[in-house]
Structure formats: C-alpha cells, structure tokens
Amino acid sequence: SSGLTQDPAVSVALGQTVRITCQGASLRNYFATWYQQKSGRAPILVVYGKNNRPSGIPDRFSGATTGDTASLTITGAQAEDEAHYYCNSRDTSGNHVLFGGGTLLTVL
C-alpha cells in the first residue's frame, strides 16, 4: 500500500499512557505529522518533525518513528484528549501529501 495505516479506534484509562501508530512506506523517508480533531472542529497540529510540539500543546504529547511506523504517545491521558487523531506525511514521490485514516481515542 502507498498510504498510511492507522488503527480505527483505541481506548485508554484516564491518567494512563496510550500510543497511537501510523504505518507506511513514506515514513522511511519523511517524518509523520500528527493532528487532533474534535467533533465538528478543524484539525489542530499537535506533533511534527522528529518530536516537536507547537506552542500551547501540552508536553504529554510526544512523537517517535521506527522504520516505517510513527507513533504518537500521550503520557497521562486527560478527558479533553478524547478526539480523532490523524497522521500525515509526504508520499514517496515527495510531491503529494498523504493522510492516515484516523484513530478515534476514547478516554475511559
């Protein structure tokens, strides 16, 4: 597949740690970027590059990549973290952008 694959849904107990993954061939050449989207709202950028966060994003959000798989880790998940999370990267040609199918995170 030339796309990015994410698990459709993941759950985590309040205060626990959760990892959301994104797998694709393009991630061997390009970092993944992670977005959070709450219902009815535009996505917001949460993690980009090797492991960077925009100002205003809590440090409980972190990113990493191993081989063709990128991960977003939330350490000490909060109720307000319940949302859809999307990864993206350039495609292998470098000229197009790919999005993963998204992961719905439920905080129990």
Next chain:
Amino acid sequence: QVQLVDSGGGVVQPGGSLRLSCVMSGFTLRSFGMHWVRQAPGKGLEWLAFLQHDGTNQYYADSVKGRFTISRDTSKNTLYLQMNSLRLEDTAVYFCAKEKVGSVSILDHWGQGTLVSVAS
C-alpha cells in the same frame, strides 16, 4: 495572529461548479505553500491540492486532478479552489491549510471549513 477563513460552500447539482475562497490574515501568502483538504461526512481527512509558496507549481490528488484548480491572489491574500464537474462523492467539508514554512506536509493553521453538498 494567523487566521484563515474559508467560504464559498453551498449546494450544487452534479456536474456543476463552485469556487471556494480562503482569506488569510496575520501572514503573507507569498511566503507559504497552501493546501486544500476535505472531509466527507463521517470520514477521515483527504488531501486534495497544494500550491507552492512561490506560486509556480500545483499538485493534486488523483481524485480531483483535471477537475479542481488551486490558485491564489496575493493582492487579496486569498487562496481559491475552483471545483468543476462536481460529483456526489465530492460532498464534504473543505478546509484550507497553511504549511509550516519550508515543510510541505506540516499544516500548522487551518480554516474553519466550508460545506459543499453535491445533490440532485
């Protein structure tokens, strides 16, 4: 403060056309590449098009290539998406998004979205 405001959505019949606009403030359009991304009802994000910061190159997803055109008016700091030959499956919320400088796939600011409904 960076702000992007999408507009131009509405109801259109199959085969029809629509032009979306994205008015930007807080930064200069000439300095950043810009994207259009859409989200069909209940579905994920789908990248559609990218316009390089210098306006020289445009790139499109296969699903819209030949039907949609991304362009800009730097004097108005406005991005456009001209959509022709619309299909039922083009029904979605359309977002414009700004690249983080020099990083094509990092979309650091988004518009609020505008809804396009293609229906007969």
